[in-house]
Amino acid sequence: MLRKVVGAAMLAALTLASTAATAQTVPESEVGAVGQPAGSAAPVRGFVDAHSHLMSHEAFGGSLICGRPFDPDGIDHALVDCADHRPNGELAWFENFTRHGTPVGTHDPVGWPTFKDWPAHDSLTHQQAYHKWIERAWRGGLRVMVNDLVANRQLCEIYPLRRNGCDEMATLRLEARRTFELQDHIDAQSGGPGQGWFRVVKSPAEARQVIAAGKLAVVLGVETSEPFGCRQTLGIPHCTKAQIDRGLDEMHALGVRSMFVCHKYDNALCGVRFDSGTTGVIVNLGNFLSSGRFWNARTCTGPQHDNTIEAAGALPPQLARWLPHGVGLPVYPPAPHCNPKGLTSLGAHMVQGMMRRGMMIEIDHMSVKAAGQTLDLLESAGYPGVISSHSWADPGYLRRVYRLGGMVTAYGSPAPSFTAGWQATKPFRDEFGRPGYGYGLDANGMGPLPGPRPGSAVTYPFTSLDGAVTLDRQRTGERVWDVNTDGVAHYGLVPDWIEDMRRYAGDQLAQDMLAGAEAYLKSWEGAELRSRT
DSSP states (O other), X not given: XXXXXXXXXXXXXXXXXXXXXXXXXXXXOOOOEESOOOOOOSSXXXXXXXXXXXXXXXXXXXXXXXSOSOOTTOHHHHSOOOGGGTTTSTTOHHHHHHHHSSSOOOOOXXXXXXXXXXXXXXXXXXXXXXXXXXXXXXHTTEEEEEEEEEEOHHHHHHSSOXXXXXXXXXXXXXXXXXXXXXXXXXXXXXXXXXXXXXXXXXXXXXXXXXXXXXXXXXXXXXXXXXXXXXXXXXXXESOOHXXXXXXXXXXXXXXXXXXXXXXXXXXXXBOBOOOOHHHHHHHHHHHHXXXXXXXXXXXXXXXXXXXXXXXXXXXXXXXXXXXOTTOOOOOOOSSSXXXXXXXXXXXXXXXXXXXXXXXXXXXXXXXXHHHHHHHXXXXXXXXXXXXXXXXXXXXXXXXXXXXXXXXXXXXXXXXXXXXXXXXXXXXXXXXXXXXXXXXXOOTTSSSOOOOOOTTOOOOSSEEOTTSXXXXXOEEETTEEEOHHHHOSSSGGGHHHHHHHHHHHHOHHHHHHHHTHHHHHHHHHXXXXXHHXX
């Protein structure tokens, strides 16, 4: 008997030692949150992020976004810099150009465990959505997240390093697969299939079930410049209505329920809302390489207008080599600028096809002409499944979105500007009885996240807005993050950013944010209902 007891004790000790050794060999980030989100039946209380990119590390050839949201071998394999950023970042010309406006610069390429220089709110090529950071946001109040699968053939071809092909549809399929792999990875860490907090959903009813169980509902979306191969060359389309129908069927079968018609370049479906600044220079070059033409801009005469195309500086050599000999960037007329290209007949066919499938239709990135024509179609059909997810639609159209029963979420920015957007749209929510506001953080979307706010004084620890979870400063490896000094350096700091906005703008904003997930689900439910009638 004694021998059996001793043997059992030795076995237990060896098991504990083995478990400890395994834990030591597979490091992990802390979450910095104590408490479990409570299940939320209708009406759902929690935040909605209607626009982020969890898998964009597979886009643009797979070598432009550094790091990935998970790795089976651990965080030290997931959060690593790109090979061309070593040894000191001076060869990271795209990172330097988008972050500082010049291809010249340096940074510390070491990620885990020191994270000296990245992730940062203004670093556009480093991973911002590691799964433990997303977990912290979920524990802090996030209930619905739209993961936009993203691709850009021209940017892929421009960037000299790649491990993936540049076909946009193949990239979207890969990113969808990676999203389900992330779900499986979190399941494995949580006790087995179906046990994890990260759940991809394909209907608003399924989303409500997931949220009621205290988990995060993840919706698949698509943001790409040439959906279904619908590019154009000198105005000639490369796709047909049958091709669009097959593409929509495939995306719907993958689980996609939200989609853009056009993104960065004029395509065979619609004209785009221009980019400004340094990014605009790169995107305009891509428009030329994609369609054979630079953006065409006219001085607007009406109340709505597209973003201003700013005077271009010198292109870095890595980009200038793509211009044919003797061709330079165009000079544009005085602002405000409007894209004369609107919604084509093929684009209208796609919008109608999305309505038949009960999908959420994105009007962001459409030219004001295309967005107005799209809203005309939706109003004729009484279709509420429309969204402006990250502040890329003319504000003059937002009342029409709310009148349809659609949703508006704003691009992530520091408290003063985000609050101003919330206040500007509040009269529409009041008019149409549509409470609920959200954000489109655009994480991993090559745009800056909210920076630190002068005067920010979030005190740690603090309690999530729903009162269920206590959050302290988030630690990953040796780095401890603080929203007061770091801003939203990565996705895990979203609850801290919202706490800063609550302190800045008061409880009314906080309550509207907590109603955001419910507002999104109602618009989606309306789209599904209308598609069946």
